[in-house]
Amino acid sequence: MSLGKPQQLLFVPDTELGTRLAEAHSCPTIDSYSSGRPAIVGDAEPTRSTRADMSGKIMLGFGTVPSTFPPSVRASLQAARRGSDVDTSEIPGSLVLTIRVADTVRVQGTISCLHQVFWATVDGQVVAATDARLLAELAGTAVDANILTTWTLSPQAPYPFGLQPPWKDMHVVPPGHCLIFNTDGTRPCIEQYWCPPAPDRDAQESRDRLRERMIEAVRVRAERSDALSCDASGGIDSSVVLALAARERNDTTAFTTGPAALFDEETSWGRVIVDATGVERWKTAGPDSFPHVFDRIDETLLRTDLPFAGEPVKMRSRFIAEAVSAATSGTVTTHLTGHFGDELFSSGVAxxxxxxxxxxxxxxxxxxxxxxxxxxxxxxxxxxxxxxxxxxxxxxxxxxxxxxxxxxxxxxxxxxxxxxxxxxxxxxxxxxxxxxxxxxxxxxxxxxxxLSRLITSGSILRHESQIMAPAGIFVDAPFGDDRVVDAVLRSPIGKLQDPSRVKPVLLDAIGDELPQAIVNRTAKTDSTAAIWTGLTQNASRLRTMSTNMLAAQRGVVDEGMFRASLLGPHPPSLLPMSLWRTLAVEAWLRDNEGVRHQISVDPIGVNYP
Known part of the structure; x- marks a missing residue:
């Protein structure tokens, strides 16, 4: 039985073409224009959406969203003359947002790219979707081999190249931006809804803001009627989230898992944070049944709309979903993680x-x-x-x-x-x-x-959450909320990446919620060896993936050279992620061979900021 569905939304214009596209999608109508024509169709959990109607001015949020929009946002919607006028900066959570005011439509995702919006033009009319494959099917667009090449880069192609969908004549709405178009499908433009802030001069002000917004981010998730679970690995990031979740709800379930090489370490540190927070429910899973890297790499588990860099560990996502579901008695569950903590708070050179x-x-x-x-x-x-x-x-x-x-x-x-x-x-x-x-x-x-690290990780977590949703497990990462990201980036210059301390910005803001042992933890066991072990154990499947490669047929890779690098000796200079990226591209091409083309694209130009 499927308890949840991956979020798949289609935004169409108020035209006959929009109605035909909505019918072709064969999904329920979520919201309609005043004309009665569909405005939004797709799969979305009813309990994970919020709607506001201010005298015919409409705002809808999908994902992790409060039960009602803040009063300041509703007032801004009431006063707006077009969709771009609405100030959405006070909305907590992580969501796809759409606004209709007068004859304009606005659609946006998140800064982290955990929620993304893609758009194209079909017969001269703008159509947007949260799933690039869906848009490709409706628009009849083909794969762009030149853009696909950038998806093989390790760790990622530099912005903006690494964001572009590898479908011809398709666009992505950049992080912190929104798509605006007229209800008749004309005049598309991209506008900023969020600007990177100037760093604070006052460190105390910065710490207070981050603490306040992290508490808010966890609270908006804890207020849901779902069961609530949280990773308990004993790492700083997941421990912060678990500590805040335990304050909000005493029925929070802590969850620990991992491969054999890490399981004892994970459970030992997990015990530290579980004891400190007083969580009564603590469930573990593994290690014997925990999937290896590259398990079932040659099978389709999820037809992703973009190449999925986590393809080699996709079975782990399914395993975790099933284990969390068992731990929460098979009910719909919001599962909190420490994702984005490393991306936001770890040191770097920039x-x-x-x-x-x-x-x-x-x-x-x-x-x-x-x-x-x-x-x-x-x-x-x-x-x-x-x-x-x-x-x-x-x-x-x-x-x-x-x-x-x-x-x-x-x-x-x-x-x-x-x-x-x-x-x-x-x-x-x-x-x-x-x-x-x-x-x-x-x-x-x-x-x-x-931000570069954040959006790369967000794209991966986006696909992991789609794998876990059918089990009724909705993965949620409070660190990725727009309001949290904004607070983090206000840290004084040089503070965020200070290499003399471990995650100083986070620990200065919320470290007092953690036991000292967690605060002082400086290292985890390197898991790289597990990658090479998984490669050896799945050599036959990897040989299948590197034979008669579609990526080679499209001129993207040299098949013989890749297979030799994948299955031959691995020098220290060979980073596993470079292999992962190419495997992700090949898996994506195989999964998308059957994309059905329904309507041809008639692209129109747009200027990006």
């Missing part, structure tokens, strides 16, 4: 640029710490700290060379040697830089790296 001209002595100290931790040469780190090259220039260098050196990101982004980086691909990417200067994601380099 902040050196922000400090370079302000605090040179501090930079030298941090260079030594980062060199010892990352082995990035001191000269490279100092060069970055004193660099004044623009982000746009770094993208131009990437298009030319196929890789980026550490700087805007701590790790080099590079195209693997088995991937064909063709001149056609260079031209395709380079054309996006010709007409407008691309700015970094944040107001500082530190913010940019933090």
């Amino acid at each position: 902040h050196l640029r922000d400090l370079g001209l302000r605090r040179p002595l501090e930079v030298r100290k941090r260079v030594e710490l980062l060199h010892a931790r990352t082995r990035i040469p001191r000269r490279t780190l100092m060069k970055w700290a004193t660099s004044r090259s623009s982000y746009h220039q770094s993208l131009q260098d990437f298009v030319r060379d196929g890789h980026t050196a550490p700087g805007w990101l701590s790790m080099e982004s590079s195209i693997p040697p088995w991937v064909h980086y063709r001149e056609e691909t260079r031209e395709r990417l380079g054309s996006q830089l010709e007409h407008a200067t691309v700015s970094p994601l944040g107001t500082t380099a530190e913010q940019h790296e933090t």
Whole structure:
């Protein structure tokens, strides 16, 4: 029995074409225009949505959303003359939001990309969806091999290349932005609903804001009628979430699992936080039945709309969903995790640029710490700290060379040697830089790296949550809420990525909720060995995945070189994620061979900010 459904929403114009598209989707109508035509159709859990109607001005939220919108937001909706006028910054949670005011429609996802919105034009009319595959089926668009190449990069392609859906003539709404279009499907434009904040000067103000918004983020989830569970691995991030959840609800179920190599460590530390919070229900699962990396890699578990970087561990997501469901007696459950904690609070190198001209002595100290931790040469780190090259220039260098050196990101982004980086691909990417200067994601380099890591992780968690939803398990990550992300990015310059302490911003704000043993925990067992073990145990399945590759047929990879890298000796320089990314692309191509084309796309242009 399926208890839940992955969220799949389609937003259509108030036209005859919109009605035909809605009928083709064959899903229930969620909301309609005043004309009676469908405005939104799709699969969405009724208990995970909120609607406001202010004199015919409509706002709907889907996902983790409060039962009613805050009064300030409702007042803003009442006063709005078009969809873009509404200030949504006070809405807690993590949600897809749509607003209809007068003859305009507004649709947006989240900064973290846990919720994304895609759009295309069908016969000249704008259609948007939360699922790119659904949009491709309705619009009749094909795979774009040049964009697909960027999905093979490890750890990810630099923004904005890593966000683009690998479907021709399809667009994604960037993080912190919304799509606006007229109800007749014309005049699409992209506008910002959130701007990266200027860093605070007052550290205490920053800490207080983050604490307040994390409590709010957990509370909006705890207020749901679902059963509530939370990871209990003993890590700092999940421990913060569990501590706050236990304050809100005394029926919270703590959950611990992991592979054999980590299980004893996970349960030992899990016991520390469970005892400290007084949680009465603590369930464990594994380790003998915990899936290996690459288990069933050649089978379709979920037809993802985008290449899923977590494809090699997809069976773990299903295992966790089934185990959590068993722990909560098979009821619909909101399962909280510490996802996004590492992305938001871990140290990196980007902040050196922000400090370079302000605090040179501090930079030298941090260079030594980062060199010892990352082995990035001191000269490279100092060069970055004193660099004044623009982000746009770094993208131009990437298009030319196929890789980026550490700087805007701590790790080099590079195209693997088995991937064909063709001149056609260079031209395709380079054309996006010709007409407008691309700015970094944040107001500082530190913010940019933090947001880059966040949206990469958000895309992965988005697919993991889709795997778990049919078991009635709705994965929720309070750290990914827009309001929490905004609070984190207000941290004083250099504080967020300070390498002298473990997650100083988080612990300064909420560390008093944790036992001292958790606060002092500085390391976890490296799980890399489990990757190579899984590869060996699933060699036959991986050989199947690397034979007669669709990615090779499309000219994206050299099949022989990839198979040799996958199944042959693995030098230290070979990062597992580079293999994962290519496997994800191949799995995605195989899963999407049967996309049915219904209506041809007639693309119209739009200028991105």
